[in-house]
Amino acid sequence: MSARLLDGKRIGAAIEAEVAEGVRDLELRLGVTPRLSVLLVGSFAPSQIYVRNKARTARRIGIRSEVISMPESARTDEVLSRLEALNADPDVDGILVQLPLPEGVNEPAVIERLDPAKDVDGLTPWNMGRLVLGTNRWAPCTPAGVMEILRRSDIPVEGRRVAIVGRSNIVGKPLALLMLRANATVTLCHTRTADLEAETRRADILVAAAGRAALLGARHIAPGATVIDVGINRVTSRAEAERIFGAGSEAAREVEGKGGVLVGDVHPLEGRERAGALTPVPGGVGPLTIAMLMRNTLEAARLRRTARPA
Numbered sequence: 001m002s003a004r005l006l007d008g009k010r011i012g013a014a015i016e017a018e019v020a021e022g023v024r025d026l027e028l029r030l031g032v033t034p035r036l037s038v039l040l041v042g043s044f045a046p047s048q049i050y051v052r053n054k055a056r057t058a059r060r061i062g063i064r065s066e067v068i069s070m071p072e073s074a075r076t077d078e079v080l081s082r083l084e085a086l087n088a089d090p091d092v093d094g095i096l097v098q099l100p101l102p103e104g105v106n107e108p109a110v111i112e113r114l115d116p117a118k119d120v121d122g123l124t125p126w127n128m129g130r131l132v133l134g135t136n137r138w139a140p141c142t143p144a145g146v147m148e149i150l151r152r153s154d155i156p157v158e159g160r161r162v163a164i165v166g167r168s169n170i171v172g173k174p175l176a177l178l179m180l181r182a183n184a185t186v187t188l189c190h191t192r193t194a195d196l197e198a199e200t201r202r203a204d205i206l207v208a209a210a211g212r213a214a215l216l217g218a219r220h221i222a223p224g225a226t227v228i229d230v231g232i233n234r235v236t237s238r239a240e241a242e243r244i245f246g247a248g249s250e251a252a253r254e255v256e257g258k259g260g261v262l263v264g265d266v267h268p269l270e271g272r273e274r275a276g277a278l279t280p281v282p283g284g285v286g287p288l289t290i291a292m293l294m295r296n297t298l299e300a301a302r303l304r305r306t307a308r309p310a
Helices: 008-030 045-061 076-088 107-113 125-133 141-152 172-181 196-201 238-245 250-258 268-274 285-306
Strands: 035-041 064-070 094-097 161-165 185-189 205-208 226-229 233-235 261-263
Touching (some): 008 045, 035 045, 045 285, 076 107, 094 285, 125 172, 141 172, 141 226, 141 285, 161 172, 185 196, 233 238, 238 250, 238 268
Parallel strands (some): 035 064, 161 185
Antiparallel strands (some): 233 261
16 A cells, blocks of 8 residues: 655645735735744754745745844844844734744743734744634644645544644644644654554554654554654765665665755655555645745734734
């Protein structure tokens, strides 16, 4: 059996088209173009790539976007000062603080200072609390993207057993809440879960978000299960690439030629053979994360420009 691949690029493009139409509508009705500000602190290479992709997408669909870059050496008070200026700017509709922040910056303090009405990734205590209560205006981008992949791929969630491997504030915890709201029975696992295989094999839908390359293999997946691979890990060792993809594989050669290859949290070969449906890496969840950021920014602009949300 070979898994049906869930096309995140296609689904993301459809959402982006919907957002672009919403942006045009807002411009026609109110003369307003949504504006997204991304605060990037430090030189973490994956973050720089993500931010470039987000800015490119924003421009393509008509959202004004700016990247505020700060050095790795920035102090917490300097980051907070820049964030306060964005909070106070009436022309800014959405603010994204690109995570992770450098070790020298107090990440919780920065997130807590973010204006909830402009927090388009839904990570402030205020917005996370509303997510728990079910009164949120929008959801964190990656979990929201996972739910859209399932919905637009006609994969039912209600009544299904869902196992999520990963308990981060960005993905695992908010996704568990969204799954519960959709009437799934949810098990939230992590790398220290006793007998992880037994927990994940019971799942109709398995979500991998632990941040470890090829952590989950065939033994973790029920035959025919839907597998959503949120992980994106760069493997730079040829030996590691050969362990995952096989000796002499194209991926192993890519490590030699390009210096690395992207791998999800699910073993790519075993996942395809075991699952009924699977998101590829790359091209699965990643495009949805960016698309949902654009949708959240549009929604923030609508709310701010019409009636200030409570």
